[in-house]
Amino acid sequence: MFNTSFVSTLIFLLHNVAAQPAASADPTALLPTDVLTKAGPATPPAINHSAFDSLLQKQVSDAGKVNYKGLRTDKATLDAYCRMLSENTVQESWTKAEKMAYWINTYNAFTLKLIVDNYPTKSILNFDGGKTWDVRRIIIGDKKYSLNNIENDILRPQFKDPRIHFAINCAAKSCPPIWNHAYTAENLEDALEARTRDFVNNSKYNILSASRAQVSKIFDWYGSDFGDLKKFLNQYSETQLKSTATLAFNEYNWDLNE
16 A cells, blocks of 8 residues: 555655755855854965075075075066065965065065066165165065165064074175075074074184174164173174274175175
């Protein structure tokens, strides 16, 4: 005999299946409204600096000499990296190290771009009447920055770390050598320590003895960042200065660092 109970069950099941909403391509479509409101929009992650890292390894020596002729052949890569920096601004959700690495790389990449865009040249002082650091040509998001803005309005006051001076590079021979790697949140602390130690102990820039220190002009220009200079130098120097040691500052060589 025909099972009426089975038919009733089947009709009930078919009715409930038909009543279900269609599957949504949006994985958040079935989430409660209050959950979505609290979560807010997704925050962009810190950007990837690997393209800049590869470019630096290819065109910058371990000693920090830049192959600007080679960089000209890789100009599209440098331009693309600078464009990525311009289109991806620092986010509040980033860590301090991510922010700091971003701004150091921005300073260095746009300095290299300035030279490459105007190469050949003998010195960065040949641009803008020697005041090229004040020209707001770097576009980040909807703002324009100069190199001085990045160094003196962002890096120095926000991070208050004197080791920054040995990470940013102004394309001059007397400037602390540019590292042939990009800075990242992961390598930042070790890199800053190593770059500072290497610079302090490099006799091309500083000559240190127990009784006398003949050092880079950077230590004079940014003296307030270093505090007690002898104490700072002794943190990194292989030769310890006496408290009575005399200090003198070298003339700056603005010839291109190639």
